[in-house]
Amino acid sequence: MSPRSARLARLSRSVTFSACHRLHSQSLSDEENLKLFGKCNNPNGHGHNYKAISLVLPLQIDPVSGMVMNLTDLKECMQAAIMEPLDHKNLDKDVPYFSEVVSTTENLAVFIWDNLQKLLPQGILHKVEVHETEQNVVVYKGEESMVK
Numbered sequence: 001m002s003p004r005s006a007r008l009a010r011l012s013r014s015v016t017f018s019a020c021h022r023l024h025s026q027s028l029s030d031e032e033n034l035k036l037f038g039k040c041n042n043p044n045g046h047g048h049n050y051k052a053i054s055l056v057l058p059l060q061i062d063p064v065s066g067m068v069m070n071l072t073d074l075k076e077c078m079q080a081a082i083m084e085p086l087d088h089k090n091l092d093k094d095v096p097y098f099s100e101v102v103s104t105t106e107n108l109a110v111f112i113w114d115n116l117q118k119l120l121p122q123g124i125l126h127k128v129e130v131h132e133t134e135q136n137v138v139v140y141k142g143e144e145s146m147v148k
Helices: 030-041 071-086 105-119
Strands: 012-021 046-056 125-131 137-140
Touching: 012 071, 046 071, 046 105, 071 105, 105 125, 105 137
Parallel strands: none
Antiparallel strands: 012 046, 046 125, 125 137
């Protein structure tokens, strides 16, 4: 068998979870919230079947295991970072993070990113995708504000 150069591969995994929320900013009046968020500002909330995809950076395929990362480890991280805090929850009432942050899909992606960052090996998370619907998708790569 001839020696081969190191090969890189990206690894991704997806989970689906159900949650409800109400788009409502405490910084706005009820009228402003209704104008901004429309039917998504319903006082009783509304639900989604979200799909979250985590993608790790290209990593070298281990010549012994043939893996870049054990999928079981990634599955366990996603269970702890996404499924346990979010699945079958009212985001606004059951998840402390959203008590002061509007539960948009953008902020949900940030929440998932931050949780995964705490559990995965440092520096390997490349991006998080959150699909609110088939048409609405947010991609977050850990970017900070560009405002100076």
